[in-house]
Amino acid sequence: MPEREPTITGYLTLGLLAARDWSAYQLAEQLGRGVAELWPSADRGRYAVLNRLHKAGFVQTRQEHTGKRARTIYSITPEGREALAAWLRTPVRPPSLEFEGMVRVLLSDQGSLDEMRATLARTREQALANREMFARYAAFISATGGTFPERRHLFALANTFMIGHYDHIISWADWAEQQIAEWPDTVTPATTHGDQVREMLAPGRERFQAEQEGAR
Known part of the structure; x- marks a missing residue:
């Protein structure tokens, strides 16, 4: 380089x-x-x-x-x-994700269920605040053209992605809270809630199987 x-x-x-x-x-x-x-x-x-x-x-x-x-x-x-x-002519690198809340979820077996719930609640709050910020940007650009009116068509593409991104995080946090609602702790569900775990993994597993079949 x-x-x-x-x-x-x-x-x-x-x-x-x-x-x-x-x-x-x-x-x-x-x-x-x-x-x-x-x-x-x-x-x-x-x-x-x-x-x-x-x-x-x-x-x-x-x-x-x-x-x-x-x-x-x-x-x-x-x-x-x-x-x-x-x-701009070079190939774009794959997207990356920096998401501390998800790292904490992955390590939640070393903490309490209440701490895990707090992580999910805070993750939702942050996503709601950021989604509101990008919604304000959308309203500002629509009303005034924004700081870069010559680029507003490009900002519209990015703004829609960011709002959808935070929509996804909010939906995931809501779903995750529902999944852990009946858990007794953050450790035993690995063995006691096998059916639930398989159900959570089903969409990804089914997508993989469909892609494999489509590639044949």
Whole structure:
């Protein structure tokens, strides 16, 4: 991989600068609007990435003054546009998932049933809050065109995915709470609730069997 190749956060930053020039604060603010839910590391590296892009020649800077205050404004260079366009032509990597609540579910046999219920309840609350946030974005874009009206058709695609994503988490949390409602603890159902476990696994098993039959 070339040393100067940007990270995904770098490409996100170049994509923002492809639309208009921004200050570091404005770029960080834009990267925090829904992007952190899609690409968590963007939130952690949104300031440091500008220095790397500048050293690589993908962005340039200028100073703007408001009274006695100066601020640095970043703009994309032709080389930065070329790098972004080249990246968009490369094969996309598979999606990944960072989901602490699910990790806790997987390890719930080391804790109590009440703790597992609390994890599911908190997971639902978080998903409801995020779904509401993306619903507000949808209303804002519909009413005003959004911050990037020239990209609103693309934001509509992403917004629909994110709302569906949180719909799925909410539905799963509700379903999981129903499944564990009669469990005595987080350990014994592995042996005492075999029929229930097989029923939970049935949709995946049946899909696999159907795919195998379709491939013949």
